[in-house]
Amino acid sequence: MSLYVLPDGTKEFWSSKGLHRKDGPAVERSDGTKEFWVEGFRHRETGPAYEGADGGFSYWRHGLRHREDGPAIVHADGFTAWYREDVLHREDGPALAYPDGTRLYFRDNVLHREDGPAVERPDASFDKWNQGKEEWRQRGDLHREDGPAITHQNGYQAYYRRGVLHREDGPARMFPDGSCEFYEHGKLIKDDGGGRAGDLSKQDVVSFYETGTESGRLHGSGFPTLEFERARRMIMKLLPQGPIRIADIGGGPGVYSGWMAALGHDVIMIEPVPEHIRLAGLAARTGPAFRPVLGDARSLPMEDESVDFVVMFGPLYHIQDEAGRLKALREAWRVLRPGGKAIISALNRYVPFVQGIDMNLIDLPSYRQAVAGFGPTYQGSNHPRTPRAEWFEVAYGHSPSSLRNELETSGWTVDMVSGKEGPAWAFRDEWPKRMRNADEMELMLWSSESADAAEDLAVMSSHLIAVVGK
Numbered sequence: 001m002s003l004y005v006l007p008d009g010t011k012e013f014w015s016s017k018g019l020h021r022k023d024g025p026a027v028e029r030s031d032g033t034k035e036f037w038v039e040g041f042r043h044r045e046t047g048p049a050y051e052g053a054d055g056g057f058s059y060w061r062h063g064l065r066h067r068e069d070g071p072a073i074v075h076a077d078g079f080t081a082w083y084r085e086d087v088l089h090r091e092d093g094p095a096l097a098y099p100d101g102t103r104l105y106f107r108d109n110v111l112h113r114e115d116g117p118a119v120e121r122p123d124a125s126f127d128k129w130n131q132g133k134e135e136w137r138q139r140g141d142l143h144r145e146d147g148p149a150i151t152h153q154n155g156y157q158a159y160y161r162r163g164v165l166h167r168e169d170g171p172a173r174m175f176p177d178g179s180c181e182f183y184e185h186g187k188l189i190k191d192d193g194g195g196r197a198g199d200l201s202k203q204d205v206v207s208f209y210e211t212g213t214e215s216g217r218l219h220g221s222g223f224p225t226l227e228f229e230r231a232r233r234m235i236m237k238l239l240p241q242g243p244i245r246i247a248d249i250g251g252g253p254g255v256y257s258g259w260m261a262a263l264g265h266d267v268i269m270i271e272p273v274p275e276h277i278r279l280a281g282l283a284a285r286t287g288p289a290f291r292p293v294l295g296d297a298r299s300l301p302m303e304d305e306s307v308d309f310v311v312m313f314g315p316l317y318h319i320q321d322e323a324g325r326l327k328a329l330r331e332a333w334r335v336l337r338p339g340g341k342a343i344i345s346a347l348n349r350y351v352p353f354v355q356g357i358d359m360n361l362i363d364l365p366s367y368r369q370a371v372a373g374f375g376p377t378y379q380g381s382n383h384p385r386t387p388r389a390e391w392f393e394v395a396y397g398h399s400p401s402s403l404r405n406e407l408e409t410s411g412w413t414v415d416m417v418s419g420k421e422g423p424a425w426a427f428r429d430e431w432p433k434r435m436r437n438a439d440e441m442e443l444m445l446w447s448s449e450s451a452d453a454a455e456d457l458a459v460m461s462s463h464l465i466a467v468v469g470k
Helices: 202-209 226-238 255-262 274-286 322-335 351-358 365-371 400-409 422-434 438-453 455-460
Strands: 002-005 011-015 180-184 187-191 245-249 266-271 291-294 307-312 336-348 377-379 394-398 413-419 463-469
Touching: 226 255, 226 336, 226 422, 226 438, 226 463, 245 255, 245 322, 255 266, 255 274, 266 274, 274 291, 307 322, 322 336, 322 400, 394 400, 400 413, 400 455, 400 463, 413 422, 413 438, 413 455, 422 438, 422 455, 438 455
Parallel strands: 245 266, 245 307, 266 291, 307 336, 336 394
Antiparallel strands: 002 011, 180 187, 336 463, 377 394, 413 463
16 A cells, blocks of 8 residues: 655555555545545445545445435535435435425435425525426426426426326416416427427426436436446547546536546536536535536537537437537537547437337327428427436437538538447347346447447437547
8 A cells, every 4th residue: 555645735545456545544635634445436334435624524335425324425514415325315305405495305316205396495596497496206207196296486387297298177387478388198289388389498408407307317226327338438439648628518417527527537517407507516516526517508608629528418409400509519619629529419310200119109190190201300299108207398309411411511520420329229128137237238338339330320229429520
C-alpha cells in the first residue's frame, strides 16, 4: 500500500487495485472529509463510507450506495436518500426528501406509492415548472382512480390510468389557458386546445419528463440495460486520451455525464428539463462532479470549439421540424473542436410498426391506420400499446438514410450509422435476466457490434446511433 500526499494536503492510500485501506479512510482531505475505499471501490462495513466536513455522510457497499436501516445519503442541509444496492427504494416513506419539503416515493428504482401521491412539492422549490406539483404513481406508471394523477399550482391537470391518459367523464388534460384534451385509454378523442395534438413543444417535453420516466430507465432493477452498456462501449472506443472536455447535450438526469466524469473527464451537461437538472445536480454532489446547465440543444450556452467530444442522446427524439433538428446538429458541430468526434442518437421510425405486430395488434384498425406509411412522427396517443408511461405522446423517428442526410447537411462527416441496441433488441423482454449474466451480456453486445458493419441492419434496433466527426 502506498501513501500519496497531494499539494492541497489530501492524503490518499493506494494499492495495485486502486484506492484502498482496510483500517481507516483511504482519502483524508484537509477540510476533514473522509472517504473509505477497498480495492478501488467506495466501501465500508460498519458506517458511512463518505463523511463530509459539513456533517453530511453516505453509506456505500462495494461501490454501490446502500444501507439497510436508514438513508444511505444524508446532507447537512437535511436532504436524505434511501438506497438498496444503488437502487432508490423505501417501504415506509419517501426515498428522496428535500429540505424544501419535496418528497419522492420509490420502490425498486421506480416512482411508486399506493396510499397517496408519489411526488409531493409543497412550494416553488425549483422554478416555475415545479410549483405545487402533485403526482400519483403505481409501480412507475402514472395512475389514479378518483382524480387527476398530475396537478400543478398553475391549474394544469392530467388524468392517467395505468400510465396512459384516460378519463371517462371529462377532459383528461386541462391547461392553464382553459383549453383541454379528451382521451380514452391513451387515444386522443377531441382537442379543444387549438391544435395541440401532434405538436411537441418544449413545454410538452418538460411536462413529460417531469413525471420521472427517465429516472432509472438505463439501470433496470439496478443493472445496466443493453442500451446503456452498448453506448458506454461505443463512447470508450471514441474517447481520445484524457482527461478531455465533453459536452453531453440532452443529458437527462446525468447518467452518462456522471459515468464520464468518473473516468476523469470535464463534463458539461446541457438539458432543457428542470427536473433532470435537479436530479443531475444531486448526482454531481453525491458522485463524480460534472456541471448540469439548463439549456436548449438549438442554442447551446457554450463557446465555439470549446469541447473535445460531444454526446447527443435525446434532442433529435423531440424536435419535430427539420430546421430545428438541423440547428441542433449545427450547434453541436459549432462547439466541437476541429478533428473531434461526436456520437449522436435518434429514434428508429419503424419501431411502432414492428412492436405493434410483436404485441399482436395487427388485427386492430386503429393500429394499422396509425402506422400506415411509416411516417416519421410517433403519434403515441394513437398507438394501442400495453400501457407504459415511457412512450412519448409525440416524437420524431428517423430512418438510417434520413439521419445520415441530416448529419451531412449540418456539416458533419459521417463515419457510421448503426443501431444502438442492434439485433439484440428482439430479445428486449429478456434484457433484465440476460444483463445479470456476464456471458449473456457479451453475446448480446457481440450481435450489436457485429451489425455495425451493415448500415441496413440499423432498422432492427429501437434507437439509431451515428458516429460523426468535424
